[in-house]
């Protein structure tokens with residue numbers, strides 16, 4: 001069977017037709033701005049499903065399910081979008097609307113959970129029984145997979161790990177609390193920390209690295225400066241990895257997953273500078289359990305494809 005996966009992002013809507021192994025056979029991308037209300041969203045999903053089947057030469061009857069990943073809160077049972085952060089989509093009974101046009105099963109899920117499911121079936125989490133994926137982006141998204149199922153909590157909202165406090169009364173967070181992990185360890189946080197260090201050290205190698213990048217601070221700037229021997233860059237990276245480890249140690253102590261995968265642009269950094277020091281800190285700070293039972297910390301493997309593949313596999317998950 002084939003699966004359709006649709007990744008609804010803040011800017012783009014990406015869709016793909018995926019086979020059992022997670023290979024994307026056909027894909028399409030469009031601006032989310034072209035979708036202006038709930039009916040047009042449902043109709044767009046129908047049109048994308050038909051277009052992808054046509055492009056891949058696959059009949060609609062071969063499509064087991066359509067899955068949709070959204071950046072927000074969903075009701076997985078009724079297949080509705082409850083709330084999204086950056087999109088004007090609230091209380092949308094998507095499954096109901098979609099079934100007016102097509103009778104293929106439709107599943108809907110939070111996008112971070114989709115990324116975890118993708119890695120579980122086709123990436124870094126293959127063979128894992130207790131698996132956690134975190135994605136370092138504007139915030140920190142996470143998905144928790146337990147025995148092949150996404151862990152939703154009692155109300156579908158589980159996995160908001162970015163909002164665990166790692167610094168009591170620390171920086172304010174848009175969620176209303178202070179000291180949330182994503183204020184310190186997301187990709188955006190790394191950029192803010194780099195920009196601050198740059199301001200305080202205008203003559204550093206870090207400043208030269210940023211100047212070479214057209215004056216733009218990126219998630220890589222501090223790492224590049226560190227590799228060139230810059231003390232300022234090294235300080236930023238060390239501090240950032242400390243923050244990252246603080247949250248990961250909490251996750252390890254709470255869930256004790258066999259594997260924890262890290263995704264997002266920052267995770268592409270060379271292992272020697274990110275994963276190796278991170279693993280060391282996590283080993284030092286998490287509750288001792290013996291080396292062979294320790295959580296393996298690995299890079300997520302699917303990158304930007306995880307959104308489509310994970311959404312597609314929402315239907316696959318229903319059968320395991």
Ligand SMILES: [Zn+2]
Nearest residue numbers: 163173175180
């Ligand atoms: Zn928060």
